[in-house]
Amino acid sequence: MTVLGVASADWQDGTGSFVQSxxxxxxxxxxxxGEILATDIKTASLYAEPRRIVDPDEATEKLASVFPDLDRDRLRRQLSTRSAFLYLKREVTPRQQQAIHQLGIPGIGFRVENKRFYPGGATAGHILGAVNVDNQGIAGIERYIDTSFLKDLQAAGFASERGLEPFRLSVDLRVQHAIRTELVDAMAKYHAKAAVGIVMNVRTGEVVGMSSVPDYDSNDRSEVLDKDRMNRATVGVFEMGSTFKGFTxxxxxxxxxxTIHDTFDATSPLAIAGFRIHDFHGKHRWLSVPEVFIYSSNIGTGRMVLKAGTDLQHDYFExxxxxxELRTELPESGAPIVPKLPWSKISSVTMAFGHGISVSPLQTAAAGVSLINxxxxxxxxxxxxxxxxxxxVARRVLKPETSDYLRHLFRLNVLKGSGRNASVAGYRVGGKTGTAEKVVNGRYSNDKRRNAFLAGFPMDAPKYLVLVVIDEPEPEKPGIGATAGLNAAPMVSGIIRRIAPMLGVEPLLVDPEEEPAMALAFAR
Structure with a gap:
């Protein structure tokens, strides 16, 4: 990046001369x-003292021979002034620095500066964020560091290179790499527009890994403001589809x-406010609560929330x-989109199965933790x-026995429901699919969807929650569907298969006959 002008990090002293910082x-x-995610390295920046330039024309031509991108006319004008100091180019390479040295131009010099370096490139880009050319945080954790303590330390003169302790995150680099590569592979496999993956510790609330692709390499700050590379995990707010049936x-x-033994009429569509609510794969009969869950019945879920009432739904959604808006250490966040109060019955029913309300994936994951912990x-x-x-800092939102029921329902859904493809041998994965049609030109589209899978493992004693979201996936093969069970669920399986050993979760010996029998008994 070429910079012509007075350095933003410099100031005038009492005599009018410029002090370099x-x-x-x-x-x-x-x-x-303890693995390094971001560190300072030394780099050189090219500067000029125009008052000492002997021949501005000659100096301009020589500098342009090394840096052809310099604006020669502008540079010539600036070198012809009586200014004390101006930067010509920040972060030059050693080869460029050597070439300028050999030119021997009076009034031209270099300053050694700190430059931020991210060894993992884009691996944790949205979490780490980025810094500007003056090494100031502009996004992500880098900005959080500045606003929470670093600016104050710098102002007090305590931010020396040797006086700063490493800043530790809850993120596990190994897990982070596994999540990101699974997302990138899934985007290619399903020709998707974007994808999100989150892993949280359900006992501490720590984010152990979070990725949103397309992402950016923190070493290339020009990518940070690209709207297509935004952090969809915290900034994006989406309809999360049937994952909301878990909360309902x-x-x-x-x-x-x-109660877990209640049944709801799903024999025919639910008629309400002039609308008819259908099931994607209707059973056309009365369904028990576990069946409403594993068959992902919109009708049954709608009748369930109508029985509870909108006031109760509002209370629990709160x-x-x-x-x-969910606030974390990351400055980037998106506010949920929620119907205005009072909620109508049709709004209440559609929100019950994840339509008509948009939240961020991290909001969904954080709420999902409470379902299973x-x-x-x-x-x-x-x-x-x-x-x-x-x-x-925790707060109770559900009775322990309610969470127990949800753990069983999550597990049952992977054994017998739409989540079969999330299964991982030995880890008792449980979860809920969500397939949400996207709104295009004000109407729900039949062929554009955003899929999700909210999961936990191991469900007998949950330790981690996993959420994936994939935007506009296409069928893996011609002639098959593109629902969450066919793409988001396998993504969760791939992530858990890779990260469970890293996190020290030992596989259990599961009797392939015993557990399904227990689950079916629970369903009855």
Whole structure:
């Protein structure tokens, strides 16, 4: 990047001369295991002292022989002034620096500065963010570091290179790499527009990995503002489809509006406010609560929320954090889109199965944690947090027995429902699919969808939650569908298969006959 003009990091002293200040030092950013994610390296920046330039024309031509992209007319004018100092080019290469040295131009020099370097490139780009040319955080954790403590340390003179301790994140670089590569592979496999993957510790609320692709390489700050590379995990707000049936089932069971043994009429479409709610693969009979869940019945879920009532739904959606913007250490976040109060019955029913309300994937993941961890909502964090620390900021949103029911339903859905393709041998994965038709020109499209799968493992004693979202996937092969069970569920399986050993989750010996029999008994 070419910069002509006075450096933003420099200032005038009392005599009118310019005092040069290098780009400030920053602490290393490391993952939970101490692996370096971001660090400072030394680089040279080319500057001029126009008052000492003997021949501006000659100096301009010589500099342009090394940097052809310089604006010669502008450079000539600037070198002809009596200015004390101006940058010509920041972050020059050693080869360019040597070439300028050999030209021997009076009034031209170099300053050694700090430049941020990200060894993993794009691996954790949206989490780490980026810095500007003066080494100031402009996005992600880098910006959080500046606003939370670094600017104050710098102002007080304590931000020396040797005085800054590494800044540790909750992220595991190995898990982060696995998530991102699974997303990239899935985008190619299903010819998708974008994808998101999140892994959270359900006992602490720590984000162990989070990726949104297309992403950016933090070493290339020009990519940071590309709207196609935005962080869809925290900034994007989407209709999450049938993943919301887990929350609707939870609120109905928790409030007593329904019991696990209740049945709901799904013999015909649900008629409400002039609309008719259908099931994608209808059973055309009465369904038990577990059947409503594993068959992903819009009709059954709609009848369930109508029985609970809109006031109760609003209360629980507020508990789950769906009605306000989720704030984390990352400055980038999106506000949910929710119908205005009072909610109509048709709005209540459609929200029950994830339409008509848009939230971020991280909001969905954070709420999903409470479904399987015993009913406690833990605000998500990108910083290390112990279970004891988590309980100090947690709040109970569901009864423990409600969470137990949801764990069984999640597991049952992978055994017998739409989540079969999320199965991983030995890890008792449980989860819920979500296939949401996208709105195009004000109407729901029949061929553009955003799919999701909300999962946890191992479901007998959950440790981690996994959420994936894939935008506009196409069928893997001609003649088959492109529902969440056929693309989002396999993505979750691929992620869990890779990260479980990394996270120390040992596989269990599962009797292939015993567990399905237990699950079916529960369903009855």
């Amino acid at each position: 290098a780009a400030m030092s920053r602490p290393d950013i490391v993952d939970r295991n 089932t939870a609120l109905a069971l928790d409030s007593g509006a329904a 508990r789950f954090g769906f009605l306000s 015993g009913g406690v909502y833990i605000p998500p964090t990108f910083l290390p947090r112990s279970e004891e620390e988590a309980m100090k």
